[in-house]
Amino acid sequence: MARPRKAQELDIGRRAVEETIKLVAQRGDFDVPLTEVAQAVGCTAPALYGHFRNKCALLIAMRDEGFNRLYEVKAAVSERMRSDPFGYLREGSYAYARFALDNPTLYRLMFSPPPKLGVGDDPWSSENGRRVLALLLNGLKESQDRGYLPGADLRRQGLMFWSTVHGAVSLNLENQAMDPTAKWDATRDVIDTLMEMIAVTGRRNPLAGS
Amino acid sequence: MARPRKAQELDIGRRAVEETIKLVAQRGDFDVPLTEVAQAVGCTAPALYGHFRNKCALLIAMRDEGFNRLYEVKAAVSERMRSDPFGYLREGSYAYARFALDNPTLYRLMFSPPPKLGVGDDPWSSENGRRVLALLLNGLKESQDRGYLPGADLRRQGLMFWSTVHGAVSLNLENQAMDPTAKWDATRDVIDTLMEMIAVTGRRNPLAGS
DNA sequence: CTTAAAAGTTAACGTCATTTATTTATGGAT
DNA sequence: ATCCATAAATAAATGACGTTAACTTTTAAG
Known part of the structure; x- marks a missing residue:
């Protein structure tokens, strides 16, 4: 046939x-x-x-779909946490980590693609990647409005923030010796440590809610 | 023949x-x-x-050699900065980032190995990986002795620290659109941001040197 | 010398990605 | 209704590589 x-x-x-x-x-x-x-x-x-065009093109399409899904997840959390930007920073990071741990191979394709694919760009230079970063920057900005990170350069903070979360996820992802729960605990612990450092910046600030 | x-x-x-x-x-x-x-x-x-045994075994040997070289680099910096632990945290991170940016593909093999290799462990569960982590933890400990990060859980801080540096390196590494200088600047900026957050913890502490 | 193990080499095989050559449904024009 | 050009798959062929099998020759021991 x-x-x-x-x-x-x-x-x-x-x-x-x-x-x-x-x-x-x-x-x-x-x-x-x-x-x-x-x-x-x-x-x-x-x-x-x-x-x-070839197998790489298929993988690239799959990667784009990955950023799509990641954005959907984060956008949903952002919506839910609209009234609590500092809380969003934490919950958004949790969601990000959960997405990565639930889709380890897809996440690896998104952030450590084989050079074959020829995607030599920042994750945030694609449309959906940019939108994920925008959600984070927005969370930081609104947190700053409420007294956290006073006077900080937000883009700078945003890139550090993403670096930390991505780094934690990335380091824990490969480890087949850890069971899923252990990976999650370790990753969340890094996020919590980061959040605590940021929380300190707002502690003595009258505007900070917490 | x-x-x-x-x-x-x-x-x-x-x-x-x-x-x-x-x-x-x-x-x-x-x-x-x-x-x-x-x-x-x-x-x-x-x-x-x-x-x-096969191609994977060759790549694994290469990966081990990568951790070897990374350790050598970091150990040299640690030696040079023995009297200034807080300075080591920065310089050691710079050296780490430089190693990664100078050996991008090797670094990717070390930290994002294809599952084929079957290295399903933490980077720091190999001997040399552990020693690299130990250098970092030691730097944190001595920094704490001098008033930084008062009361902090060092292992926790160490994992966050590594996550941030690895994350920054990892995110900037792939980007073929950036020239080497831009990659380095972006990575260093993340490191500096992190260092500034840590510096704050020691600022009002009489023990902190700076 | 003889000979057996060591360490290569060449030839063969199997798995894929990708290309070429064919086949067949589809939809419009006659 | 019928015919034809095109679209969309299929089957068969090609080529790159990893890996294994079947020899070959150096080396070193008895």
Whole structure:
């Protein structure tokens, strides 16, 4: 047989990304054979080339989808914590860490992509990456309005903040010797340590809520 | 020809690691063909299997050598700064960042190894990794003796410290859009921000030197 | 000398990514 | 209704690599 019936008109592009994310997750490695992706989608490997220039393009699409999902998660927390910006800094970081620990391989693809992919940019230079950073900067700004980090350069603080959270996640992610709970505890502990340092800056400030 | 003369008794094991580090560096990717490694060493690909179980074993050896070199660098700085522990925290971090930015691919292999390698441990669970962490913890401890971070849990601070520096390095490393100077400036800025937060903890403390 | 182990080499195999050549449904024009 | 050009897959072919198998030759011991 060649071209299948119109019945199964299921956009291969989207399904490929979706299935690849699953396969990559269960395999724990983004080095997944294209034939397996094709099989999961329900087509043959060369068929994928009609939707992606090559395997790298598929992985890049998957990476973008990762930033999409991360943004969705963080945006939801931001919405929920609208009235408590300092609390958002903590809860947003928790959510970020949880996303990373729940999707370790996807997270690695997002932040440590193999050079093959040719994505030689900051995570925040993509649209969704930028929006994730914007959420953080906004949280910092509103926290500052309430007395934390008085006089601090927010972009500078933001990059340090992200560095710390990303670093903690990144260091704990690979460790197969830790069970999920231990990874989470260790990561949260770093976040808490960071939050405490920031909390101190607002402690003696009359504006700080806590 | 088969077995070469005893004259060229050049330990293939070490040379392979050495040459792989070079190749990986100039290629910007640790996905280097085994035949190229062999050629650089001066033998054929299958010959490498007499010294490494497989390609992963070679990469693991290379990773260990990376931790070796990182430790050497940090130990030298520690030695030089023996009288100024707080200064060591900064200079040691600078040295760490410089090592990472100078050896981006090796650093990625050390801290974001492909799961294939099966190194599912903390960086600091290897001997040299542990020693790098020990240098940091020692710097923190002596800084605390001089009035910084009063009452703080040092292991906790240490992990946050490493997370921040590693995170900053890690985020800036991939960015091919930045020239080396810009990467260095951005990374150093994060380190400086962190150091300033720590400096504050000692500012009003009579013991703190600065 | 003989010979067995050591250490390579060449040749062969298997797994993938990717390309080429074919096949067949689809939708509009006659 | 029928025919045809195009779109979209498929099957078969290619090529790069990691790895293993089957020889070959140096080395060192008896």
